[in-house]
Amino acid sequence: MRPGSLKDPEIAELFNKHDPEKIFEDLREIGHGSFGAVYYAKCNLTPEIVAIKKMSYMGKQSMEKWQDILKEIRFLRQLNHPNTIEYKGCYLHENTAWLVMEYCVGSASDIIEVHKRPLKEDEISAICDGVLRGLSYLHSLGRIHR
Structure with missing residues (x-):
């Protein structure tokens, strides 16, 4: 199966089906690394401010990048503790995974x-x-x- 394919129901259920560009606005880069970049954003559906980690799964080693994204989503979904980041969901847009998480201030x-x-x-x-x-x-x- 190619990176980004949602034909497998177990993979498809990891992702929200909506267009993240319609849900989040005012994206401002607040960090970056080899994985991609992290953005501050406002959610249009709630009054929340969130952090969005954008990770591309195209280019060299695209299957490895895709597997890393799936692994990170599965890991974040299982976290439930006041001293860890709250995972909000993930979206796919233009060959990029948008991992949405709690925005931590300070x-x-x-x-x-x-x-x-x-x-x-x-x-x-x-x-x-x-x-x-x-x-x-x-x-x-x-x-x-x-």
Whole structure:
């Protein structure tokens, strides 16, 4: 089966059938890497702000890219913990998967930049506690975070 094919019902059920360009607006790139790019976006159906990870599955190694996308969707769908990202769904558009996730505001570096001071010990402790709770949850699923 070719990358992007939804003929297999088990694969088709992983994706929303609607056009994501009609659902999300005001896309602004907030990060990128070898996988693709991550965008800030507004959802037209709800008042939510989301993060959208766009991953192309065309070009060299397209089948490998497609398998990586399917693996990531299956992984994200099983997460259910307050210290992990909430997965909202995935769409296909122009040979690109749009993985829609909760948008997280305020990284530790954002906090330092806004307050113009080093973090206090109790603030560092709270951040570490949340990170370690999320990591422990992932480990309980037999997963690691790289």
